[in-house]
Every structure is written in C-alpha cells, then in structure tokens.
Amino acid sequence: MDVQPDRFAAAADGARIRYRQEGRGPVVVFTHGLGSHLEAWEQTVATFRDRYTVLTWDVRGFGDSARRADTMAPETWAADLTAVLDEVGADDAVIGGISMGGVVSQRFALDFPERTRALILVSTSSEVNERAAAGWNARADVVERDGLAQALAPTGPALSYGKEYRERHTDEIAEATLLTIERNDAACYAAACRAVSDIDYTADLATITCPTLILQGLEDALTPPGGSVIMSRRIPGSRLAMLENCGHAIPTERPDEFHAEVEAFLADVA
Template sequence: MTHAMAPDGTRIAYQLHGHGTPLVLLAGQANNHHWWDGIRTDFHPARSTLTLDYRGTGDSDKPDIPYSTELFAQDVIAVLDELGIDRADVYGTSMGGRVAQQLAARHPDRVEALVLGCTSPGGPHSVERGNDVRRALAQPRPGAARQALRELMYTPRWLASHPGPHHTLGDPGMPAHARRHHLAAGNRHDAWDILPDIGAPTLVVHGTDDLLNPTANAHLLADRIPGARLHLIPDARHAYFEEFRTEAGPLVLDFLTTARKPS
C-alpha cells in the first residue's frame, strides 16, 4: 500500500491506475476509494485515475481529531505532492464535491478543471434534505437505514438488476470515532464565500431525482461559480455516476478534454 504524509503526520493511502493525464476522483462521506470501483476504468482510455482513502477510512490513518473538508483537501495536496503532480483535473462527488470545492478555491494553482457531482455548497445557503429522508436514514431497525440509503442512491429498476454489493454505502471498516468526524466535516462545510474564487473551468452534474442531496444545490453551485456549466441527468438519484455511467462518464471526459484545449 502506498501512502503520502499529510502535514500533521497522518498517512494517506492512495491508488494510481492507468496512463495519461491524471484525474483525481474524490469519494463521498465515510467512503474510501472503492466508491469508484464500478466505473474508474471508464476513464482509463483517456486518463489515469488517482483516488485516495480519506483519513479515517480504508488504509489511511484514523486519528481521533476533528476533520473538515478543508483538511481533506490538504490531504489531497499531500498526495499530489508525493507524486510530483503540479496540476490535475478533479472530479468530486457528494462529500468529495465539497472537498473539491475547497481544493479548487484554496489551491487554484493545483486544479486544471473541476467537476462537481451530486454535491452542495453547504452552510445556510444550501438546500437541506427533507425530514422524511432524515427519518429514513435514522431508522433503528437493523438494515432499515442501509436499505433506505440504497434506495436514495439508486432507482428501483437498477437495484432489481444490480443486487450488490454496493460500494457507495460507506466504509464498513471505519471506527466509530472516524464516522463521527466525517459526519461533522460534512455538516460544517460552508464554501459559499469562496466559491467565486474558483477559476478552473467547472462542470456541475446532478440527478434530477436526488433527494439525498437535493437537486436545487446544483443550480446554486452553477450560479455561484464563475462560468460554471450545469448538466442534470433525468431520473437519476444520488449515485448517478454509477447507474447512469454511460451518460455521465462520457459527459465528464468530454468536458475535461474541452477544458484543456488551448483557447
């Protein structure tokens, strides 16, 4: 297992596959790099893919200290530094999109082009999920909350033909303290004031039927980030990138290729 060292001494595991211009893939909250297992090869004809295990997940260290999306972004920088990558394209989904916002706004020299998927700006300006969704995810009956999450991620038709395992439902090996810190990091995220500082070409992607992270957040991001493009995928829920991979993957690659063309 290959690791980079964060400034505070935390070891961050990372995985680099494929050949060509690197594309950094950032996973959702309380998930490790396996979030991307089902689709990362879709990018390999054109790109190499770089993933990491957030602190608290996978093979990274799991310090019992406060986490934040800004801290996760610093961990991404540590991985890029370890590999000698000056600038990279970044594709973040869900909480990974929040980390990507911090990365692009606070480290603009390191991000060539940016894709934000199924994410939000956080803070008081964001649109929160409904109380019915909160209740579904807080069910005490064993397995009920996990099934609710599965149904928020994927459509019933897709679940009927893809029984799993699903790698987007959380890292099963996380200790309890790391889960708490990940939840707190997501809840504290508020990038509203720094979104206008993002100078990288940006694509915002969201499913029209996403209730876990309401679709209205995509419009907020696209309006707040200068020059951002918005693409909504009809009928898609939170894990649009996997279920609707035949649309989402080419969309992202086409955008990144266009963004890199000389003006």
C-alpha cells in the same frame, strides 16, 4: 481490471493517506463520498486510464487511510490531497469528487486554486441548510449511540439511489450497504457527518475561475438539485448537466452517461 498496488502519502500531521495511481497523461483525481473508499471508482479508472493519469484515494477516516476522528474536516481533507499530488509529482490536476468528495473538491479549489486545473462536482452542494444539517447531526448521533447498521440500513438506499435503480438492483444495494457498515469506523463516520453539516462555500464560489463541470441526478434525495443550480450560478462559466431518473449515485446508476459527460469535459480542459 488489474488491481494496482496501494501507495501511501504522508499528510502534514503524519497521517498515512492511501491512494492509487493508474494510467498516463494529464492527472485527474476522483474523490469518493462519505463512508466509501477508492475502490468505488474502479469502473471510472478503467474508463479513463488509457488517456489520463487517474488518481483515486481514501479520504482520511475512510478506507485504509489514517482513522483520526478528531481531525475530520474539509480543510484537512483538501490539504491531505496536496500530499498525494506531491507524492506523484503533480503540480496540478483536474479535481473531481462525488457528494462529500465534491465538498473536498470545492475546498481544494478554494484553498489551492493554483493546483486546480479544472473541477468536476458530482451530486454535491456548496451549502447545507438548517434541515439538512439537522439530518446529518441526527445521523451522527445514531451512529455514536447505536452503531452504523442502525444509521444506514433503514434509510441509506432510499437516499443514495433513484427509484428505478432501487427497484432493479436490490441485491447490489444490500451488498453495498453491508460493505459500508463493515468497512467503516463509527467514530470517523460520525465525525464526517458533523464536518459536512455546516459547510457554506456559496459566497466564495465566484472566486473559482477554473473550468467546472457539475453533474446532478434529478431524483437525488441526499443532495437535491437546487444545490447544483446554486453552484452553477455562482461558479463563472460552469457547465451543469442534469440526469433524469437518477438519484445520488450517478456513477453507479448511470455509468455510461457519467463517463460520457466527464470524457467530453476532459477533452476540453485536461
């Protein structure tokens, strides 16, 4: 696909937030996960840009957006997204995200309901239990002490992909893991781990009234299916789609099914 020029929006504190805008039509935002960047959505952008204005962006601390470890928080990330929408002149949008991006999307819908036309939550959760929180904080400790390679190389693939995909795509997974290590700032990565370790939005989900699609891989070891079930029960009228033989990285592991689910949802709400 053609590479679009990078653009930057100015956040409330002056931080530069990188984004790309492609296509025409209703605005749909896709937010990447922890340690990733806007390029992760290239296949999704190519799928939808002929019918929608697709916005992808680098969450603060990642990619080419400002790297300020002391400002990493879901509330800040959600506010940063308003700056991107303001920059492109969008009053509202369909807000989507995977993993940490799903946390950002929930926070955005809670803080800016008037700007949330609909919600797409992929491989994410509204709360982190004590065991998971300990895992996130332990990962942050390893990153701060030993660096990203020590934190990601041993367990990253097992957590991020389902068994079938891991067995068939070992080279691609190794390349993606190396890219994550090379492109990330250790301090920002660790700060993001700590930021997502104590989220608890479950009690507030009933206030989300916009149409919501929830996508979950049944083999997801990073954000297990129970979290999506909780969200689907708390968000009124939400749709839940469970994908068999699929792990955490749904758009990578099952792109055709992912795009079909999103396409059907957008046809109803965008």
